[in-house]
Amino acid sequence: MKYELVMGLETHVELSTNSKLFCSCGGHGAGEEPNDCVCPACSGMPGMLPVTNKKAIELAVKAGLMLNCKINRYTTFDKKNYYYPDLPGGYQITQYFNPICVEGSVVIGDRTIGIKQIHIEEDAGKLVHDESTKTSRVDFNRTSVPLIEIVSKPDFRSADEVIEYLETLKSNLRFAGISECEEGAMRCDVNISVRPEGSNEMGVRSEIKNMSSFTDIRDVIEFERVRHIDAIERKTEVLVQETRRWDEVKRRSFPLRTKETAEDYRYFPNPDLMPIMIDDAWIDEIKASLPSTTNEKAVAYEAMGVLPKEAAVLANDRSLSNTFDTLIDKNIAPKTAASWILSDCLALMKKQGETTLNINTDKLAEIINLVESEKIIRDNGKKILAALFENDIDVLDFAKKNNLYTLTDKGLILATVKKIIAENQAIVADYKSGKEKAFTALVGRCMKELKGTADPTLIKTLLKQEL
């Protein structure tokens, strides 16, 4: 029997606010020392009250607009009760009853993934265990750092779709300045079940908590797919709905220690925070601050003559699209700019392990212009670009010192042209009988003889003259 995967994702990302969700502590929890981004409010001191950071609400609305969500005009904060030492108040402030955004969608390729809701919540602190003294210490730096949780519908059918969705989310959120989505800062819970292809029923669900590496997500999906199918077909185990964790070393998932009774978080509306009313004017204001979404950008690039696939790659990364836009402003042809960014810059970025393109666009444009005006051949342009990735070189100076300028010595070129004509009489005969391609072949051979540094126009003129 053929099976299909049914998966849903809960993705947590950190909002790019200047301060925490309910107090004015800055630094985004990235303290140099434990507990140096902490105040009485975010450490739960008796008598302190939370006051909502307006920017967090705006960024969450922005995320909702970007993901085609309905924005709830009436949204509330609720309390989620549980005891853990990294939670100073004994509860987490989240949105349970009236989340800020609902019913959105994300388009990946030719499929649409439904978004059930986006809600805002505060992060918890962390425990630091000291094995030598057998004690644990609490660091509240991250307590109350604002997060949004983006909850998808169970619309994923393959690991590829999951990764593409996460990559789309990541680039969109970064692009709009909603979240930095730094390495490892995007955490997901993956809900996985398996069912016979074509069935409408849901299989037994496993929830894999707290995944951040894309490689691990891919591997855990495959691991769970095989485990579920084996359980169904070969009765290797009885599947139960459970929460599991991924072991990065053993490359397999394990059930999390389950308590005898299911956790009851005793959610209730937070009486310290009034419901938030979001009116049309506020939404319009936030809408105006949205950049043209990557999708719209891709369409615009295509209209400039960039290939659809290239347009998508450019539009999906803010650093690439910014560089592209700047080159266009400097009168570089769109196709040329796309080619330099996507074949040359991307390759160099990969080689250096960079994820964003960070280059002096004036100098990049200078290199492209040298190549376009045939003062330097394309391959030598690449060499200069590679050097520019390493150091902030002076383009003209570097080309001169490394003999990268095109050869214009008429005497030397003429001698070469004569030599090639003498050595390739058959091709010359073809040319004389009217075959245009033969001429191109002769130009190529001259160029090769001159190690690719000669001015092609000059070669052509001299060839014609000698023939």
Add this chain to the structure above:
Amino acid sequence: MKFFTEIDNTGNIAVDDMILVKDIHATAGSKMLENFVPLFDAEVVTRIKNAGLKLAGKTAVGELGLSAFNGNENDIPCDISLNVDLNGTPRRMAAVSDKIFIKPTYGTVSRYGVIACASSAETVGVTAETADKCAEILSLISGYDEKDGTSLPTEKYVYNTNKNVADMKIAVLSDITNKASEEVKTQIEKTVSALNSKGAEVQNINFELSEAAATAYTILMCAETCNNISRFDGVKYGHRTADYKNIDELYTNSRTEGFNLLTKTVILYGSDVLSKDKYDTCYDKSLRIRRLIAEKSDEIFENFDAVLLPAGSSFEIGETEGTFENMVKEIEYSSIASISGNPAVIANRVQFVAKKFDENTLLSIAKSL
């Protein structure tokens, strides 16, 4: 038991031990907080200091202000105090000791720096010898505070006692009054005669929803208190047991040693009503009853300037004051104003409640008696 912690013997105002004063122990009447020294002043304390008044000291409360009665406030060597009204205890204490106590409309006085229990209802009020003093102090401490998300955005309230009682229509809530002791009933009758003699029109009506109000308030208050005091777990705040081997024992033993029986009962009751299978029938239903009480109150205040009812079941501080049952019994008298957020005043040892923001009617009645 310590009733009064002296701060400055030349001071003229006291605050109760639920209100934080920088560098002065705030115990909330609990062993849990016996070593808690706040880093900042409550907003009401800041406003008092800014007005040039001096703090005389802190008055004792029953653990977390939950029990029906506090210690006898007659021992306090100053005649003004700020008290947190959670379960109506300062109202009952004012009735016992024949003082004026005003509980203002919820949201008019900042709760910043008040050890939180029932966040949606508790209010800082003023106890004093005269209605004019209450009006003066309440004018000082009220008004918008950006540090409290529930603070109402009105810049300044000015309170006075200038209204004429002769123009007022007042309703006695007979059904609740009939449940109180003979002594209390007699006091209500005396008050009615006094009001009549001032020219006020007094009528008897039944509130009908007082038991529902009491039950709903008990549910909301216990749930919110249980949640708010979960921070006292021995990890960061609160007494830490010496007897633990792991985190679960640290929580359990610290809280077992730190809280009294009443608080523990409130925690159990509050956890229970918030549990998944009881949320709709208990907590959510109580929120709906709260709206119903507010509507019923609005309806009454369309026809009457104020209602009159007892402040508690009796003027005796009984031996069972600290029990859960007694707390619930007394809540019936305080819950109408607590659950709706309406203002209430104690004067002539009885309680008056008015519509929101109509403290001046209450203070004027209090002055006339």
